[in-house]
Amino acid sequence: MIKQFFVILILSIVGYFLVDAFFKVPFGEKRNNVGNYYIEKSPVDLKVSNAVTAIVVNYRGFDTLGEVTVLFLAATGLGSIMYRRKQKGEKEARAKNPSSRIIQIGSQILFPMIILLGGYVFIHGHLSPGGGFQGGAIIATASLLMLISYRKFKINHNTITWIESIAGVVFASLGFVGLVLGRTFLENFLPSGELNDLLSGGIIGIIYIAVGFKVASELTGVIDTVLLNNRPEAQKEN
Amino acid sequence: MVISPVHYIALPLMAAFLIPLFGKLNKDLARIIPGLVLLYLSYISVVLMNQIISSNTIIVEIIAGWRPPWGINLVFSPFTGFLASMFSMLGFVIWMYTYNFKPEVDNAQKQKFYVLFMMLITGATGIVLTGDIFNLFVFLEITAISAYSLTAFYRERDGAEAAFKYLLIGSFSSTLILLAILLLYTQVGTLNMAEIALKMPAVDPYMKGVILILFFVGFGIEAEMFPLNGWSPDVYTQAPGPIGAIFAGMVVKAGIYGLIRVVFTLFDVKEILPLLVIIGMITMAVAEVIALRQGKLKRMLAYSSIGQMGLVVVAFGIGTHESVFAAIFLMFNHAIIKGMLFLSGTYLVYNSTEKTLDDVDGIGKYLPFTSFLFALGSLAIVGMPPFAGFWSKLYLLMAAADVRLMAVIAIILVVSVIEIVYYFRVIHRIYFRERTSTIELKIPSFNAKSAMLILAIIIVAVGVYPDLISGLIERATTDLLDKQSYIQSVLSVGLK
Amino acid sequence: MIWLVIPVIVLVIMTIGAAVYAVVSKNLLYAVVSTGVVSLGLSLMFFILQAPDVALTEAAIGVALTTIIFIITIRNTTIKECCDENKSKIGIKKGETK
Amino acid sequence: MNEFLTISFYGTAIVLMLIGLYAALAKKNLLKIVIGLSIIDSGLHLLFVAIGFISNGTAPIFSPEVLESAQQMVDPVPQALVLTAIVIGFATTAVALALVIRLYKHHNTAAIDEIKNLKW
Numbered sequence: 001m002i003k004q005f006f007v008i009l010i011l012s013i014v015g016y017f018l019v020d021a022f023f024k025v026p027f028g029e030k031r032n033n034v035g036n037y038y039i040e041k042s043p044v045d046l047k048v049s050n051a052v053t054a055i056v057v058n059y060r061g062f063d064t065l066g067e068v069t070v071l072f073l074a075a076t077g078l079g080s081i082m083y084r085r086k087q088k089g090e091k092e093a094r095a096k097n098p099s100s101r102i103i104q105i106g107s108q109i110l111f112p113m114i115i116l117l118g119g120y121v122f123i124h125g126h127l128s129p130g131g132g133f134q135g136g137a138i139i140a141t142a143s144l145l146m147l148i149s150y151r152k153f154k155i156n157h158n159t160i161t162w163i164e165s166i167a168g169v170v171f172a173s174l175g176f177v178g179l180v181l182g183r184t185f186l187e188n189f190l191p192s193g194e195l196n197d198l199l200s201g202g203i204i205g206i207i208y209i210a211v212g213f214k215v216a217s218e219l220t221g222v223i224d225t226v227l228l229n230n231r232p233e234a235q236k237e238n
Numbered sequence: 239m240v241i242s243p244v245h246y247i248a249l250p251l252m253a254a255f256l257i258p259l260f261g262k263l264n265k266d267l268a269r270i271i272p273g274l275v276l277l278y279l280s281y282i283s284v285v286l287m288n289q290i291i292s293s294n295t296i297i298v299e300i301i302a303g304w305r306p307p308w309g310i311n312l313v314f315s316p317f318t319g320f321l322a323s324m325f326s327m328l329g330f331v332i333w334m335y336t337y338n339f340k341p342e343v344d345n346a347q348k349q350k351f352y353v354l355f356m357m358l359i360t361g362a363t364g365i366v367l368t369g370d371i372f373n374l375f376v377f378l379e380i381t382a383i384s385a386y387s388l389t390a391f392y393r394e395r396d397g398a399e400a401a402f403k404y405l406l407i408g409s410f411s412s413t414l415i416l417l418a419i420l421l422l423y424t425q426v427g428t429l430n431m432a433e434i435a436l437k438m439p440a441v442d443p444y445m446k447g448v449i450l451i452l453f454f455v456g457f458g459i460e461a462e463m464f465p466l467n468g469w470s471p472d473v474y475t476q477a478p479g480p481i482g483a484i485f486a487g488m489v490v491k492a493g494i495y496g497l498i499r500v501v502f503t504l505f506d507v508k509e510i511l512p513l514l515v516i517i518g519m520i521t522m523a524v525a526e527v528i529a530l531r532q533g534k535l536k537r538m539l540a541y542s543s544i545g546q547m548g549l550v551v552v553a554f555g556i557g558t559h560e561s562v563f564a565a566i567f568l569m570f571n572h573a574i575i576k577g578m579l580f581l582s583g584t585y586l587v588y589n590s591t592e593k594t595l596d597d598v599d600g601i602g603k604y605l606p607f608t609s610f611l612f613a614l615g616s617l618a619i620v621g622m623p624p625f626a627g628f629w630s631k632l633y634l635l636m637a638a639a640d641v642r643l644m645a646v647i648a649i650i651l652v653v654s655v656i657e658i659v660y661y662f663r664v665i666h667r668i669y670f671r672e673r674t675s676t677i678e679l680k681i682p683s684f685n686a687k688s689a690m691l692i693l694a695i696i697i698v699a700v701g702v703y704p705d706l707i708s709g710l711i712e713r714a715t716t717d718l719l720d721k722q723s724y725i726q727s728v729l730s731v732g733l734k
Numbered sequence: 735m736i737w738l739v740i741p742v743i744v745l746v747i748m749t750i751g752a753a754v755y756a757v758v759s760k761n762l763l764y765a766v767v768s769t770g771v772v773s774l775g776l777s778l779m780f781f782i783l784q785a786p787d788v789a790l791t792e793a794a795i796g797v798a799l800t801t802i803i804f805i806i807t808i809r810n811t812t813i814k815e816c817c818d819e820n821k822s823k824i825g826i827k828k829g830e831t832k
Numbered sequence: 833m834n835e836f837l838t839i840s841f842y843g844t845a846i847v848l849m850l851i852g853l854y855a856a857l858a859k860k861n862l863l864k865i866v867i868g869l870s871i872i873d874s875g876l877h878l879l880f881v882a883i884g885f886i887s888n889g890t891a892p893i894f895s896p897e898v899l900e901s902a903q904q905m906v907d908p909v910p911q912a913l914v915l916t917a918i919v920i921g922f923a924t925t926a927v928a929l930a931l932v933i934r935l936y937k938h939h940n941t942a943a944i945d946e947i948k949n950l951k952w
Contacts, residue, residue, distance in 0.1 A: 035427075
């Protein structure tokens with residue numbers, strides 16, 4: 001009872017202050033802030049049409065490096081939390097029941113298309129909405145689809161580790177090349193090209209592709225870890 | 239390649255991405271690489287600290303070629319540089335300690351442990367070095383995610399429970415900080431800390447208050463302030479021993495840094511300082527009294543750690559030059575002393591499952607070296623004269639006496655007596671009781687011994703000759719309190 | 735702008751309703767799917783708020799991946815919020831050895 | 833019109849955060865708590881994007897036709913921050929769920945009342 005009271009008390013205090021503070025912030029009005037600078041400068045300096053991409057990958061690229069690391073750490077941490085020694089004679093865990101044929105064929109057709117979509121999204125990240133994170137997540141969805149529909153579909157952890165590491169190293173090395181060629185870490189050292197051109201934006205495109213591969217492999221790894229490490233015990237319970 | 243502060247972040251990240259690959263080549267490489275990285279970072283700490291101290295400047299490093307406030311920047315000033323150097327060097331010592339710790343852990347797990355271990359240190363370093371408030375949040379999350387995973391590292395303990403508790407409260411903390419960042423952005427339109435500080439006087443006082451409270455609670459959770467510190471004793475107890483040392487030495491310090499940076503640099507609200515003193519005193523008093531009642535070694539150390547953090551916050555809250563000096567000195571001392579206590583205490587209760595104080599009865603005869611260092615650390619942390627802890631407490635008491643805060647002095651003295659009681663109780667058990675438990679003892683490996691010895695030597699050296707470090711701390715204090723020069727040097731960087 | 739009124743109202747009701755249902759529902763699977771619906775509503779709101787990048791991310795990560803991990807977790811733990819009964823509707827038994 | 837949008841977006845965001853907070857504080861089931869955290873995150877993300885919105889604004893993407901319309905673009909910074917926040921939120925959720933699974937395996941229950949080896 002006391003706990004309920006406390007919860008309601010906390011909720012009302014937090015709610016009151018949130019409403020009070022945020023409704024003082026005008027909605028839908030133009031404000032004077034750094035965002036204006038980015039909008040004006042990103043098509044001129046970087047030749048990138050998508051201002052959000054310009055911010056995420058270049059102006060605040062360091063955040064993105066950190067963000068990719070967070071995902072990497074989540075994948076690593078998940079592996080460590082769910083770690084189980086393989087017992088002798090233990091078979092590779094599989095889905096309990098095979099999916100219906102419709103789902104199998106459907107996912108067979110969808111799989112390459114989703115991969116293609118994901119690739120398109122992250123390659124065109126600097127031109128249109130989307131980018132490494134979105135594209136990577138879409139690709140991870142594709143492998144998820146295969147995991148669900150095929151018993152025998154197995155994700156090769158070796159490959160995932162390689163893709164993940166190489167993509168991460170490419171991102172960080174581009175930063176170091178910037179440090180050597182330019183003056184600062186992650187500096188855009190390639191020519192910017194033309195606005196709305198696929199090869200515009202200098203290193204932005206390359207970084208987003210690396211991010212795409214990294215995010216895709218990490219998310220796939222996360223799902224695979226959660227899915228695989230639990231099947232045997234789940235079966236035991238039934 | 240020129241040595242620059244970005245190495246503190248970028249090199250460990252690169253190494254973390256490479257460890258899974260190198261781990262395939264040779265299983266020992268995964269353990270060696272973090273040590274090499276931390277050794278290199280310790281080296282560049284020396285070089286960079288020398289550079290800024292001798293030339294009397296602040297290094298502001300631009301990232302991605304956009305000068306502040308448009309890009310992210312790293313600030314290596316005497317204060318942040320001092321903390322970053324401390325983290326790297328302490329990190330290297332703890333790495334030495336972990337090298338042969340628990341050899342029975344599987345290789346795949348060891349590899350993950352070292353990735354998370356290195357990123358925990360990098361996250362804490364990033365929090366300290368960054369000059370951008372959202373970037374600080376990202377590093378906070380890097381620290382947090384590694385910390386959650388490391389807390390749950392051992393399957394045989396209740397790590398998952400402690401980690402879940404930590405995660406729950408850590409998410410609240412990051413939500414509050416994110417809300418504060420958002421409100422701040424609507425008010426000042428920038429995320430660069432120097433420009434925020436510059437524009438702060440124009441902000442509506444009500445909004446200022448709301449933002450400050452959000453930051454205060456958010457970072458207060460990370461800094462283990464009362465009453466939001468219920469998670470930390472469990473985390474210290476359940477995490478692997480060396481990780482406890484990292485939590486006490488770095489993660490909490492990074493939380494305190496966030497709190498202090500927000501209060502001292504971002505905001506111009508002096509009214510918050512008495513609140514810091516009050517919260518710090520309550521934290522200290524409550525934690526030390528609870529520590530007195532603990533029957534488990536690591537829990538006792540954890541509560542003692544919370545108490546010491548309260549002391550640090552009190553010292554910052556007094557707000558004079560002398561007290562801030564004492565506060566930074568306390569942070570340094572606490573990092574090395576509590577680090578050593580965790581490292582040696584871990585071996586005292588190595589094979590015990592419950593890790594109660596009964597397990598250390600009479601252990602002085604069997605593990606003479608470790609017990610001696612533990613006793614030395616205990617003496618140092620309660621503030622006995624020939625050790626490092628003495629000076630920081632003395633400076634704090636003198637600073638408090640200067641501003642006539644007699645209540646603060648009284649509470650600090652009472653709390654010190656409590657500390658003496660419970661630490662001496664442990665020493666008494668170690669040396670003057672007969673060993674009753676039958677648990678097999680673990681002799682520390684050579685590198686663990688040398689790691690502890692290094693910290694012990696620093697403790698004694700600083701205790702005998704405090705001028706070793708006080709010059710640096712003096713510069714750090716001046717730097718922290720000089721807000722104008724911080725703003726000036728960050729915002730003028732890159733201008734021709 | 736006026737054409738926005740109806741979709742916004744629908745989205746607001748859908749999002750908040752799904753969130754409330756996610757909290758009150760006794761069946762965790764329904765709760766998780768409702769959380770997915772919250773993300774979906776949010777993703778559409780992001781489109782209205784002229785944030786296509788965020789909408790894409792929320793759709794891919796919030797709607798698809800988060801929901802999937804939640805469902806996998808439920809599959810490996812339990813489907814009911816509370817543990818009074820021994821049987822659930824979906825037929826996963828658990829905890830009889832308590 | 834503007835007031836309507838203000839109330840709907842800010843309101844939804846804050847209500848979502850409060851619902852999530854309620855779930856995280858009052859619910860006894862580990863999964864419900866994680867769901868609560870995830871809903872809090874959602875509300876926060878909506879708040880971010882709503883803050884950056886400009887009435888009659890366009891998405892911050894240039895195409896040859898709208899090159900001149902920079903004045904009418906919504907603020908891209910909160911959007912960029914939200915991208916980061918979403919990914920970080922996902923990472924936290926994934927770790928939380930892994931912990932839930934481990935706790936469940938260990939205690940064979942997902943109710944926090946029964947998981948009390950450490951003092952809550």
